[in-house]
Amino acid sequence: MDTPQTHQFKVIGTRPVRHDGLDKVIGRAKYGADYSFPGMLYGKVLRSPYAHARIKSINAEKALRLPGVKAVVTHDDFAPQTTAPVYRMGGEAAVNPLYLASNILAKDKVLYAGQGVAAVAATSPHIAEEALGLIEVEYEPLPIVLDVLDAMKPGAPIINTTIRRKERPDEETNIAGEFQFKRGDIEAGFKSADIIVEREFRTEMVHQGYIEPPNALGIFSGDGHATVYTSTQGPFDVRIMSATLLGLPEGSVKVVPAEIGGGFGAKLTVHIEPVALLLSKHAGGRPVKMVMTRTEMMRGATGPTSGSVLRVRMGATRDGKIVAAKCWFAYEAGAFPGSPVWLGCFTGLSPYNIDNFLVDGYDVLVNKPKTSSYRAPGATNAAFAVECVVDELAQRCGMDPLDFRIKNASREGTPSVMGPKFPRIGCVEVCEALKRSAHYQTPLAQVPGKYRGRGVAIGFWINGGMQSSAIVNVHADGTASLVTGSVDIGGSRASTAMVVAEVLGLRAEDVRPAVADTDSIGYTDGTGGSRVAFATGLAAYQAANDVVRQLKERAAKIWEISPEDVDWIDGKAVSKRNGVAPLTLKDLAPRLTRTGGPVTGRANVYATGVGPSFAGCLVDLEIDPDTAKVQVLRCTVVQDVGKAIHPSYVEGQMQGGTVQGLGWALNEEYVYDEKGNLRNASFLDYRMPTCLDLPMIDPVMVEVANPGHPLGVRGVGEVSIVPPPAAVANAVSAAVGTRITDLPISPPRLYRILAARHG
Amino acid sequence: MPIVFIPSLLRKFTGGKESVVIPGRTVGEVVRNLDQQFPGFRDQVVENDDLKSSVAVSIDGDLAVGGLLEQVSESSEIHFVPAIGGG
Numbered sequence: 094m095d096t097p098q099t100h101q102f103k104v105i106g107t108r109p110v111r112h113d114g115l116d117k118v119i120g121r122a123k124y125g126a127d128y129s130f131p132g133m134l135y136g137k138v139l140r141s142p143y144a145h146a147r148i149k150s151i152n153a154e155k156a157l158r159l160p161g162v163k164a165v166v167t168h169d170d171f172a173p174q175t176t177a178p179v180y181r182m183g184g185e186a187a188v189n190p191l192y193l194a195s196n197i198l199a200k201d202k203v204l205y206a207g208q209g210v211a212a213v214a215a216t217s218p219h220i221a222e223e224a225l226g227l228i229e230v231e232y233e234p235l236p237i238v239l240d241v242l243d244a245m246k247p248g249a250p251i252i253n254t255t256i257r258r259k260e261r262p263d264e265e266t267n268i269a270g271e272f273q274f275k276r277g278d279i280e281a282g283f284k285s286a287d288i289i290v291e292r293e294f295r296t297e298m299v300h301q302g303y304i305e306p307p308n309a310l311g312i313f314s315g316d317g318h319a320t321v322y323t324s325t326q327g328p329f330d331v332r333i334m335s336a337t338l339l340g341l342p343e344g345s346v347k348v349v350p351a352e353i354g355g356g357f358g359a360k361l362t363v364h365i366e367p368v369a370l371l372l373s374k375h376a377g378g379r380p381v382k383m384v385m386t387r388t389e390m391m392r393g394a395t396g397p398t399s400g401s402v403l404r405v406r407m408g409a410t411r412d413g414k415i416v417a418a419k420c421w422f423a424y425e426a427g428a429f430p431g432s433p434v435w436l437g438c439f440t441g442l443s444p445y446n447i448d449n450f451l452v453d454g455y456d457v458l459v460n461k462p463k464t465s466s467y468r469a470p471g472a473t474n475a476a477f478a479v480e481c482v483v484d485e486l487a488q489r490c491g492m493d494p495l496d497f498r499i500k501n502a503s504r505e506g507t508p509s510v511m512g513p514k515f516p517r518i519g520c521v522e523v524c525e526a527l528k529r530s531a532h533y534q535t536p537l538a539q540v541p542g543k544y545r546g547r548g549v550a551i552g553f554w555i556n557g558g559m560q561s562s563a564i565v566n567v568h569a570d571g572t573a574s575l576v577t578g579s580v581d582i583g584g585s586r587a588s589t590a591m592v593v594a595e596v597l598g599l600r601a602e603d604v605r606p607a608v609a610d611t612d613s614i615g616y617t618d619g620t621g622g623s624r625v626a627f628a629t630g631l632a633a634y635q636a637a638n639d640v641v642r643q644l645k646e647r648a649a650k651i652w653e654i655s656p657e658d659v660d661w662i663d664g665k666a667v668s669k670r671n672g673v674a675p676l677t678l679k680d681l682a683p684r685l686t687r688t689g690g691p692v693t694g695r696a697n698v699y700a701t702g703v704g705p706s707f708a709g710c711l712v713d714l715e716i717d718p719d720t721a722k723v724q725v726l727r728c729t730v731v732q733d734v735g736k737a738i739h740p741s742y743v744e745g746q747m748q749g750g751t752v753q754g755l756g757w758a759l760n761e762e763y764v765y766d767e768k769g770n771l772r773n774a775s776f777l778d779y780r781m782p783t784c785l786d787l788p789m790i791d792p793v794m795v796e797v798a799n800p801g802h803p804l805g806v807r808g809v810g811e812v813s814i815v816p817p818p819a820a821v822a823n824a825v826s827a828a829v830g831t832r833i834t835d836l837p838i839s840p841p842r843l844y845r846i847l848a849a850r851h852g
Numbered sequence: 853m854p855i856v857f858i859p860s861l862l863r864k865f866t867g868g869k870e871s872v873v874i875p876g877r878t879v880g881e882v883v884r885n886l887d888q889q890f891p892g893f894r895d896q897v898v899e900n901d902d903l904k905s906s907v908a909v910s911i912d913g914d915l916a917v918g919g920l921l922e923q924v925s926e927s928s929e930i931h932f933v934p935a936i937g938g939g
Contacts, residue, residue: 274859435934512859512931699917702914
């Protein structure tokens with residue numbers, strides 16, 4: 094049988110230079126901040142100095158009198174919003190428009206330091222900045238709560254007085270959501286366990302750390318239409334969110350996606366796009382450009398991801414079978430509901446086939462920025478806790494950590510934590526590939542005077558499908574163009590163009606991919622959830638096959654036979670009836686005019702058949718006993734990628750996710766003072782790893798074809814971030830002989846552990 | 853008949869039952885029949901004649917993209933799950 098594993102592809106699996114590469118390398122690619130228009134104004138946002146305060150008044154009269162100031166807006170200038178969720182804002186999940194608007198420009202209360210309060214448009218950035226200082230805001234400071242466990246206690250300062258738990262409708266609370274997954278008999282499961290491990294873990298709030306700060310250029314035209322140029326992962330999300338907040342029909346807003354300098358989930362929502370439009374509207378339709386500073390971005394106006402408290406109890410039999418697991422996860426939502434805690438609840442135990450489990454999750458409000466998505470949202474926190482406990486269980490069972498995982502691994506037909514059974518998955522294959530790797534086969538040499546350790550962990554991510562559109566145009570010279578609505582973050586132009594080239598029998602270079610604005614392509618969900626190579630790739634595949642259908646008709650016309658008598662084999666039209674020479678697309682393209690006119694293929698998909706992903710991470714590290722600095726010596730990442738369309742870009746995703754996971758493990762954290770002010774709001778103080786900190790990350794691709802996709806494709810963008818923090822923690826635990834439970838494992842924290850254990 | 857697996861937080865509406873065998877040719881019919889047997893269930897998953905925006909349905913392991921209109925077979929396994937987001 095011809096499968097994605099056995100089929101001899103001509104383009105898929107090769108490594109051509111990306112179509113957008115040259116423009117990006119020489120600086121010609123246009124990012125959001127590169128757009129300019131005549132008469133353009135510059136917008137700036139006044140942000141709250143308080144982490145929690147009532148806004149008693151806002152007086153912008155002095156600011157408006159400053160020469161060059163053209164508009165000042167506040168929350169009240171948005172169209173009135175309610176808390177009723179709006180479907181399709183933010184993909185398949187819902188977005189609460191009142192919370193969305195209030196997060197951008199505060200309504201009545203500020204809920205975290207850095208939240209927007211008012212915005213100014215002026216003829217220069219400097220005048221706009223000066224005008225911010227002239228806006229008079231009278232605040233009434235309120236008590237704050239920053240810690241997730243403190244926020245859950247009775248008597249904690251309440252951030253949103255309208256939120257109630259279903260079970261206790263009379264009590265104000267900071268618990269904005271509760272989730273639970275349950276199977277089997279948890280008590281009986283623990284009774285049958287010979288070994289039980291129970292620990293509590295903590296992780297801190299971290300930022301996605303993309304290079305390009307959020308930006309937007311809004312033009313509110315006089316005819317009721319509006320246009321936004323912006324760096325976003327989801328142009329259609331920006332369209333409906335901006336239209337909703339401005340009270341416009343969705344179709345009256347056009348979003349032009351710029352090139353994007355990273356997003357990792359944070360750019361799936363709006364940050365300043367509606368403000369740029371609002372300012373433009375109040376400034377008589379003049380274009381308004383806004384570019385956040387790094388400090389604004391880091392203080393949280395853009396949404397980092399949750400810190401968390403994670404309690405895990407797991408039991409196993411002496412021979413290494415996990416028989417029960419109990420998890421309790423509390424995630425910081427920030428100032429508005431919506432942490433990814435339920436995804437942590439779902440993903441944490443999913444690598445394992447466990448008959449008895451109970452997972453409880455809590456979405457908790459704290460006076461920190463509203464969290465937003467970050468690469469496999471919620472999964473990294475949960476995996477950190479679960480994989481550390483699994484590692485300890487394996488150790489106490491006297492088993493190799495990978496053998497332990499393989500023995501308990503989820504396989505095809507295993508019910509996932511949510512219930513539905515897994516299709517063909519590669520959890521076992523990932524563990525086996527890790528075990529076979531040269532890295533694992535090479536013992537870690539110890540060095541006198543240093544602590545050295547090796548750690549391993551695995552992780553799971555569900556991946557997304559959702560909606561995509563694609564158009565393929567055939568040109569007379571025998572090349573083609575591909576138009577999609579998927580912003581290209583990780584090489585998706587190249588991968589989708591390669592799919593089209595494979596179907597049409599062209600070289601990758603002969604298919605020119607373009608990312609269209611929201612007026613020029615059908616609805617397409619955002620670039621997130623590792624969905625683009627899968628779902629937009631599927632749309633591209635179907636659009637290319639639509640072209641093939643039409644080309645077969647044209648060949649049939651030329652050969653004067655029925656289209657049913659034409660096959661398309663290896664990129665050529667082949668007659669079943671007579672011995673004529675096959676016709677390639679390049680042969681047919683010049684003859685389109687005389688056989689019926691232009692050929693355009695199109696497809697719109699709501700993709701099903703999503704293939705979940707598993708990854709594993711193996712880390713060797715060394716700790717300096719004097720400074721407690723951790724140096725990663727060697728790191729291997731293994732991932733089930735389904736079918737790698739462009740292996741280099743898949744490997745790049747695996748390496749990128751791993752590096753972010755290593756940073757999360759070792760250094761990255763939001764550091765707040767007691768008043769709720771972020772003390773490390775720059776890349777100088779928020780310590781992300783650089784290429785000087787890390788060794789080469791060795792990627793090992795495992796290809797277990799996804800049966801739900803014609804080419805076997807699985808999403809590849811996210812899962813590699815999931816296992817590194819646990820792998821690092823397990824390696825440090827092995828090195829120092831103390832179980833690590835808190836992230837980041839930064840020198841100050843590790844120094845205290847070393848001092849306590851070794852003096 | 854299709855079998856519906858009840859999320860743990862909704863089992864209070866089904867008398868603690870983890871799964872229920874219930875007739876129906878579409879997700880909408882299944883939900884309607886569930887609500888007849890277990891009053892109040894529909895309001896937990898349906899709003900304005902569509903699935904709640906926070907709820908998704910999995911049929912035989914795949915997302916039911918048609919929501920309440922999605923067809924189910926006699927042997928379908930139906931799960932109500934949270935709607936997904938990603939990064």
